[in-house]
Amino acid sequence: MDEVDLLQGLVGIYSPTGQTEKVTQYLLTVAERLGLKATVDAAKNIRMSGGSGPKHIMFLCHVDTVLGELKVHQEGPFLHGRGSVDAKGCLASAMLVASRFRESTKGKVEVIAVVDEEGPSNGVREVLKGDKPHLIIVGEPSGWDSITIGYKGALRFRSKMTTPKNHSGLMSQNSAEACIELWGTLEAYCVQESESAGGGGVFDMVSPTLLSINSTDDGVNMTTTMEVDVRFPPGFDVSKFRAFIDLNRSGIAIDYTEEEPAVVVEKNNELVKAMLWAIRRQEGEPTFKKKTGTADMNITATTWNDVPIIAYGPGDSSLDHTPEERIDVREYRQAIEVLKEALERILSG
Numbered sequence: 513m514d515e516v517d518l519l520q521g522l523v524g525i526y527s528p529t530g531q532t533e534k535v536t537q538y539l540l541t542v543a544e545r546l547g548l549k550a551t552v553d554a555a556k557n558i559r560m561s562g563g564s565g566p567k568h569i570m571f572l573c574h575v576d577t578v579l580g581e582l583k584v585h586q587e588g589p590f591l592h593g594r595g596s597v598d599a600k601g602c603l604a605s606a607m608l609v610a611s612r613f614r615e616s617t618k619g620k621v622e623v624i625a626v627v628d629e630e631g632p633s634n635g636v637r638e639v640l641k642g643d644k645p646h647l648i649i650v651g652e653p654s655g656w657d658s659i660t661i662g663y664k665g666a667l668r669f670r671s672k673m674t675t676p677k678n679h680s681g682l683m684s685q686n687s688a689e690a691c692i693e694l695w696g697t698l699e700a701y702c703v704q705e706s707e708s709a710g711g712g713g714v715f716d717m718v719s720p721t722l723l724s725i726n727s728t729d730d731g732v733n734m735t736t737t738m739e740v741d742v743r744f745p746p747g748f749d750v751s752k753f754r755a756f757i758d759l760n761r762s763g764i765a766i767d768y769t770e771e772e773p774a775v776v777v778e779k780n781n782e783l784v785k786a787m788l789w790a791i792r793r794q795e796g797e798p799t800f801k802k803k804t805g806t807a808d809m810n811i812t813a814t815t816w817n818d819v820p821i822i823a824y825g826p827g828d829s830s831l832d833h834t835p836e837e838r839i840d841v842r843e844y845r846q847a848i849e850v851l852k853e854a855l856e857r858i859l860s861g
Contacts, residue, residue, distance in 0.1 A: 513545055515608055515848060516591075516841055522600040523593035524584050529576040529631040532556065539575070539625055546611035548623070555638035560607060561622040562614030567859060568643075570622050571610070572636060572808055573603035573651030573825075574629030578833045589841050596839040598832040599629075602651030602825030605844065609851040618859040619646070629808050632770075636808040640815050647783045647820050647858065649851070650809040653827030656846040657796030659787055660823035664715065664743040665774030666806045667750060668723075669757075673764040674735040687736035688727045690762055695722055695738065697760050701753070702742065709745070715802040719743045743804055746774040772810040776802065781820040782858060790853035794846055803829065824851070 521542070527535040539558045543550035548560040558575065577595040584593035603625055610621040622645070626635030654660045671694065673687040685693075702718040709716055723739040744750070750771065757766060778784075779800065791798040809823050826847035831837045 513542065513608075515604065515845060518542060518608065519591060519596070519601060519604045519839075519841070519844060520584070520586075522604055523591060523596045526581045526594060527576055528579045529628055532576050532627050535575055536625075542607070546607060547614040548607070548610055553638055555635050556627050557635045557638060558625040559622065560610065560625070561620055562610045563616035563618070563620050565617050565619040565859070567619030567647075568622065568645040569619060569855060569858065570624065570645035570648045571606035571651055572624055572626055572639065572648060572812065573606050574599050574627070574635065574808065575603060575625040576627050576630050578630050580833075580835070582835065582837060586841075587838075590838045591841055592836075592838040594837060597653045597827035597829065597837050599651050599653065599825060599827075601827050601839045601844050601847075602653065605826060605848050605851060606649070606651055608848055609855060612852055613855060613859070616859060621855065626808060633808060633811055636811055640812065644816050644819050648812060648816070648822075649783070650807060650812065650821065650823040651825045652807050652809070652823040653825050653829040653832065654801055654823060655828065656794070656826050656843045656850060657791050658799045658801050658824075659784065659791075660801045660803055660809075661779060661784075662715065662746075662776035662802030663774065663806050663810050663823075664719075664745055664804050665748065665750070665810065666770060666772045667742045667744070667753070667768070668770040669740055669766050669768045671738045671740070671761070671764045671766050672735065674733050677729060677732055677734050687734050688725075690764060691725060691736045691738045694757075694761060694764055695725075695740065698740065698742075698757065701756055705748065705753075709747070714804055716745050718745070718748060719804065743806075744774055746776055748774065772806050773814045775810050775813045777809075777813050777821055782861065783820040783822060783854075786854040786857045787822065787824065787850070789857060790850045793853050794850055796846075796850075805829075805832070
């Protein structure tokens, strides 16, 4: 199957979190054409594999995207469309590479198209109930000549407060002012934590984001809701931060909706060595990246902490979730060759 046809077919099916049924059927059809064995597990992940033998190499590539359907079209070498970068280019690359090892007797190459990565990560949690593989490559855009070894952690919460509606001349604090005050207090805490950590790069900072704040007034009461996302590096004491929030919330109800650990993985293993070698074989100068976002690697690396793991895939991650999302087909093809070379080295070792 032509690699561009596969990528266009995947990107052409809009599949935001919770709406992946159509792309599941497409993947099952394509897997058969590629000579891969395919099944659907309890979480509705699509598990595709080729080859057999003592080693088990696993690709974890999410099939769901964020909301926001984009027109799928090609301009020169760029394929535009939701999911082209995050992360259907990575999934298509992994499937094509797995198909090249479908007759291998040196190892099994498994590609799992996981669901819910852009949501509650139910897909990868189902995978983690099974047997550990020998090596894991998480399909996330790193650029064809870079390897991602770290992701910040994330803590997200919603706050809610209701106060009686008072005349503004009384100067009593209302719910909106209380939430804004809490936000300012948390911002200051994060700045202090970043400075005490040595004031390193962006990856080493504790970074809060005010996602939304909204107040409603029914004539009797004012209710304010606020949503906050905090990204943090390894070593950040989340329990201490939660205690600080509780100490300063002043009657505001807090609902924690998401928490993922920060992770930085080991570089001295056969997976990383094979990838560095393969990138150089393609005349690239490999670099390591640490990302400020999160991915299924956060959960996987901390659960299976004795399994070598990286994140890798074609695409510019700065285009993730944006209206300009697009992938350079030339880079996509280079990533396929890098993965092919790396897996050949690993399976022959």
